[in-house]
Amino acid sequence: MSMIDWRLQGVEFSSCNCDWGCPCQFSALPNKGYCEAVVGMQVEHGHFNQTSLDGMRWVAVFAWPGPIHEGNGSCQVYLEDTATPAQREGLLTILSGQETDPGATVFQVFSSTIEEMHEPQFVPIEMDIDLAQRVAHIRIPGVLESIGEPIRNPVTGEQQSIQLKLPNGFEFTEAEMASGSYQTHGAIAIASQNGHGHFANLHFTGRGVVR
Numbered sequence: 001m002s003m004i005d006w007r008l009q010g011v012e013f014s015s016c017n018c019d020w021g022c023p024c025q026f027s028a029l030p031n032k033g034y035c036e037a038v039v040g041m042q043v044e045h046g047h048f049n050q051t052s053l054d055g056m057r058w059v060a061v062f063a064w065p066g067p068i069h070e071g072n073g074s075c076q077v078y079l080e081d082t083a084t085p086a087q088r089e090g091l092l093t094i095l096s097g098q099e100t101d102p103g104a105t106v107f108q109v110f111s112s113t114i115e116e117m118h119e120p121q122f123v124p125i126e127m128d129i130d131l132a133q134r135v136a137h138i139r140i141p142g143v144l145e146s147i148g149e150p151i152r153n154p155v156t157g158e159q160q161s162i163q164l165k166l167p168n169g170f171e172f173t174e175a176e177m178a179s180g181s182y183q184t185h186g187a188i189a190i191a192s193q194n195g196h197g198h199f200a201n202l203h204f205t206g207r208g209v210v211r
Helices: 084-095 107-110
Strands: 006-016 035-048 056-065 073-080 114-117 121-123 127-130 135-140 145-151 164-165 172-185 190-205
Touching: 006 084, 006 127, 006 145, 006 172, 035 084, 035 127, 035 135, 035 145, 035 172, 056 145, 073 084, 073 190, 145 190
Parallel strands: 073 114, 073 121
Antiparallel strands: 006 035, 006 190, 035 056, 056 073, 127 135, 135 145, 145 172, 164 172, 172 190
């Protein structure tokens, strides 16, 4: 299948309402019966055709009434207001799962489960993601805030380093597990405290995850 040439590479912090580890990563049902998440990515290198996506930031808010694979989900995407029209078009095409082989990326897989896609918003995005230290702070003033921090031993308080490897994963090959909290006030208003979080270096093309 012919498709537009694109690439997206950078660091991600994702947080959801499930307990640490997230059952979805193990093909299990969500422990609270439904799925909500806030995902942010700092693009280090990327392009969509001849348009550079270097330095772009995006955040997506998701909500499903049940397990993700059952569908009926909602999504709202936020892009940096500094993005040019061409950069907006490229990022929105990628994030909506277009110009991608079926099942090849998390964007394409999730797109098949979304029933309500809210209009994208172009806003100032504050984002600091440190995978090595397992800390993150994502903020859109007046709209959302997401915080990542290390999982701590409940007895000693010591930070714990926990990795998950998915050799055939459609989002990442390896991720660092963390604790995540978020609150949003946009078209999708959700909140979670000290739930699942993960950090990962992402690298995609329309053919899938680059390993």
